[in-house]
Amino acid sequence: xxxxxxxxxxxxxxxxxxxLMTIHRVPPLLHTPLMAATNxxxxxxxxxxxxxxxxxxxxxxxxxxxxxxxxxxxxxxGGFLITDRMxxxxxxxxxxxxxxxx
Amino acid sequence: xxxxxxxxxxxxxxxxxxxxxxxxxxxxxxxxxxxMAALGMLIAVVATLFHARIIEYQWxxxxxxxxxxxxxxxxxxxxxxxxxxxxxxxxxxxxxxxTLVGLGEYHHGFTTNHLDSxxxxxxxxxxxxxxxxxxxxxxxxxxxxxxxxxKPITFPFQNISNFILLGIAVAGLVWMIIVPDAxxxxxxxxxxxxxxxxxxxxxxxxxxxxxxxSLLNAYAGLAAVATGFALxxxxxxxxxxxxxxxxxxxxxxxxxxxxxxxxxxxxxxxxSDATAAAAGPxxxxxxxxxxxxxxxxxxxxxYAKRVVIVPGYGLAVSQAQHQVRELADLIEKxxxxxxxxxxxxxxxxxxxxxxxxxxxxVAYDKxxxxxxxxxxxxxxxxxxxxxxxxxxxxxxxxxxxxxxxGMPILKVSEAQSVIAMKRGPGKGFSGVxxxxxxxxxxxMLFGDAKQSLIQLAAEVKEA
Numbered sequence: 001x002x003x004x005x006x007x008x009x010x011x012x013x014x015x016x017x018x019x020l021m022t023i024h025r026v027p028p029l030l031h032t033p034l035m036a037a038t039n040x041x042x043x044x045x046x047x048x049x050x051x052x053x054x055x056x057x058x059x060x061x062x063x064x065x066x067x068x069x070x071x072x073x074x075x076x077x078g079g080f081l082i083t084d085r086m087x088x089x090x091x092x093x094x095x096x097x098x099x100x101x102x
Numbered sequence: 103x104x105x106x107x108x109x110x111x112x113x114x115x116x117x118x119x120x121x122x123x124x125x126x127x128x129x130x131x132x133x134x135x136x137x138m139a140a141l142g143m144l145i146a147v148v149a150t151l152f153h154a155r156i157i158e159y160q161w162x163x164x165x166x167x168x169x170x171x172x173x174x175x176x177x178x179x180x181x182x183x184x185x186x187x188x189x190x191x192x193x194x195x196x197x198x199x200x201t202l203v204g205l206g207e208y209h210h211g212f213t214t215n216h217l218d219s220x221x222x223x224x225x226x227x228x229x230x231x232x233x234x235x236x237x238x239x240x241x242x243x244x245x246x247x248x249x250x251x252x253k254p255i256t257f258p259f260q261n262i263s264n265f266i267l268l269g270i271a272v273a274g275l276v277w278m279i280i281v282p283d284a285x286x287x288x289x290x291x292x293x294x295x296x297x298x299x300x301x302x303x304x305x306x307x308x309x310x311x312x313x314x315x316s317l318l319n320a321y322a323g324l325a326a327v328a329t330g331f332a333l334x335x336x337x338x339x340x341x342x343x344x345x346x347x348x349x350x351x352x353x354x355x356x357x358x359x360x361x362x363x364x365x366x367x368x369x370x371x372x373x374s375d376a377t378a379a380a381a382g383p384x385x386x387x388x389x390x391x392x393x394x395x396x397x398x399x400x401x402x403x404x405y406a407k408r409v410v411i412v413p414g415y416g417l418a419v420s421q422a423q424h425q426v427r428e429l430a431d432l433i434e435k436x437x438x439x440x441x442x443x444x445x446x447x448x449x450x451x452x453x454x455x456x457x458x459x460x461x462x463x464v465a466y467d468k469x470x471x472x473x474x475x476x477x478x479x480x481x482x483x484x485x486x487x488x489x490x491x492x493x494x495x496x497x498x499x500x501x502x503x504x505x506x507x508g509m510p511i512l513k514v515s516e517a518q519s520v521i522a523m524k525r526g527p528g529k530g531f532s533g534v535x536x537x538x539x540x541x542x543x544x545x546m547l548f549g550d551a552k553q554s555l556i557q558l559a560a561e562v563k564e565a
Contacts, residue, residue, distance in 0.1 A: 015340040015344060019346070022123045023348045026126060028355070031456075032451060032453035032454050033457070038123075039319070065203070066168075084137075
């Protein structure tokens with residue numbers, strides 16, 4: 001097994017732990033935005049799709065690459081927009097309570 | 103040299119992504135978290151455009167424009183009620199991108215004779231996970247949208263045939279590692295994985311969808327991880343791992359909330375045998391449901407000090423979020439305190455009900471998780487149950503022969519009194535009879551949720 005693969009396995013292990021730790025702290029209140037957010041972030045496969053679409057490996061690779069770019073891009077654009085739209089709806093009651101107190 | 107810059111840009115992007123998830127954990131800062139993630143994405147994408155393998159840009163532009171055109175309406179115009187199928191569709195998109203990259207990279211490696219076992223193992227895994235996520239997600243979206251029957255579809259030898267397909271996929275993976283340029287096997291694996299995706303979602307019923315959608319999220323993440331291994335790309339490994347972790351945590355949370363194991367969801371086909379078992383103990387409750395008029399119900403709500411509203415999926419179906427918020431506002435105006443008790447599986451995906459109520463204008467500090475609200479029912483005057491059934495069924499705590507025994511529930515029966523709104527005196531989604539509705543402190547308000555809520559609000563106003 002090449003050395004880079006070993007290093008990648010370490011990266012995978014550590015990233016998984018970071019993910020489990022941080023996401024464990026997200027309250028159920030925000031689970032739907034969380035899922036929409038990770039969906040948007042999974043659009044990172046755009047990084048791999050771009051290379052395939054631009055590498056000129058023949059028509060098959062270019063077609064697959066271009067469709068992959070479109071799919072990943074749709075997730076990035078749609079994912080970030082919908083998450084933001086959703087989070088904008090989560091409003092606190094505090095302002096109202098402050099007014100009532102006065 | 104450029105490669106080092108690209109790698110450093112990925113490092114910065116990874117920092118933003120991880121920090122984004124951390125900040126996403128609190129409603130006050132969540133929006134800033136998303137902006138951080140978007141910045142990380144921008145950095146990673148721009149850096150990638152300088153990748154040494156990219157020699158032409160016209161198809162990249164085509165893909166980006168097409169993707170943005172597809173993504174914009176999916177982000178701006180999809181209603182919040184359709185969120186579960188919207189998310190399922192984007193799992194399919196992400197997985198399709200991963201699958202196509204896997205196929206394209208394999209084709210490239212094959213034509214240039216650059217295939218070694220490790221590389222092909224990662225690509226094969228990528229196509230396997232990607233393929234089953236694509237068809238699985240499309241099936242899930244179809245069921246959630248109602249294009250496909252919501253009922254579990256079963257056929258004889260279902261589990262056996264699934265296991266055989268899984269066995270073929272694993273055998274194919276091993277074969278590919280031994281003989282990396284056996285391309286027909288690669289195609290067989292793709293077809294098998296597409297078939298597996300269809301077959302694992304087929305027997306799963308509508309109510310189990312939250313688990314499935316979460317699980318597909320995890321698979322999509324792992325497909326990205328495999329892409330990262332195949333292309334020596336750490337940012338893909340990191341983000342894929344974060345995505346996978348989130349999917350796994352949510353699947354576990356959902357399974358727990360539904361009192362099911364993963365294996366049970368995937369291989370169980372709930373509806374078929376459990377309903378038969380449920381018919382037995384149901385008769386034991388005896389007693390009668392006592393109906394209440396909306397005038398009386400409104401009076402009790404108007405003069406209650408502490409009210410807890412339990413919204414169920416029935417509320418979302420009748421699109422009555424706004425009416426329930428109006429009712430809550432009216433009770434608050436009269437000096438009562440209103441909270442919403444949110445069961446983890448109240449919607450069709452994790453946290454769905456919170457979004458629906460937030461959209462209707464309910465402040466998020468009124469939306470209380472199950473564990474927290476369960477301590478408060480004893481001091482609650484009136485609980486208003488709207489279209490929820492199994493999640494408030496005390497049999498889950500008290501009746502070991504009930505099919506939902508052990509499921510965590512909202513302990514509504516501890517409150518002083520309960521008003522349950524229900525379409526009619528029928529059974530719930532899982533076909534289990536609910537003792538709560540026969541309890542002497544429970545009054546039933548039959549009818550369409552939306553109509554009843556409008557009426558209640560009108561009468562609370564006059565009370």
